[in-house]
Amino acid sequence: MDRVPALVAFGRALRLRCPHCGGGPIFLRWSRLVPSCPVCGLGLERGEQGYWLGAYFFNLMAVETLFTGWVVGFLAWTWPSPPWDLFQIGTVVLMLISPFAFFPFSKTLFLAFYLQVRPHTEEDFIAPHEEARRHPRGPRR
Numbered sequence: 001m002d003r004v005p006a007l008v009a010f011g012r013a014l015r016l017r018c019p020h021c022g023g024g025p026i027f028l029r030w031s032r033l034v035p036s037c038p039v040c041g042l043g044l045e046r047g048e049q050g051y052w053l054g055a056y057f058f059n060l061m062a063v064e065t066l067f068t069g070w071v072v073g074f075l076a077w078t079w080p081s082p083p084w085d086l087f088q089i090g091t092v093v094l095m096l097i098s099p100f101a102f103f104p105f106s107k108t109l110f111l112a113f114y115l116q117v118r119p120h121t122e123e124d125f126i127a128p129h130e131e132a133r134r135h136p137r138g139p140r141r
Contacts, residue, residue, distance in 0.1 A: 004019065009112040013109045055109075062105070063095065066094065
């Protein structure tokens with residue numbers, strides 16, 4: 001199976017689409033990912049130990065980058081007499097909202113990164129499924 005170019009995979013991830021095929025939607029809710037892509041069948045919920053730790057790391061790095069940009073931008077814009085009360089309130093609000101706002105992006109971006117480091121295999125496309133339940137009286141005619 002061919003590896004998707006990194007820029008394409010990350011672009012798809014930023015649009016909250018499957019990094020492999022661009023299909024979607026892949027989120028049931030803002031924080032709930034479907035088990036596999038509805039288009040290509042790529043397993044999105046990885047069962048590997050510590051896998052989502054990488055997504056949390058991406059989220060942390062994004063929030064820290066946003067914080068640094070906020071501090072530098074705010075102080076550069078308001079210098080020499082920054083309104084410290086506004087700065088404190090703005091920082092608290094920004095730091096409370098941004099991790100939740102970036103959470104789905106961190107999941108898809110880390111999946112795109114993960115697929116670049118560890119290319120997908122055929123096993124990644126085997127979607128878990130349940131066996132069909134049979135009616136106790138047999139099939140309907």
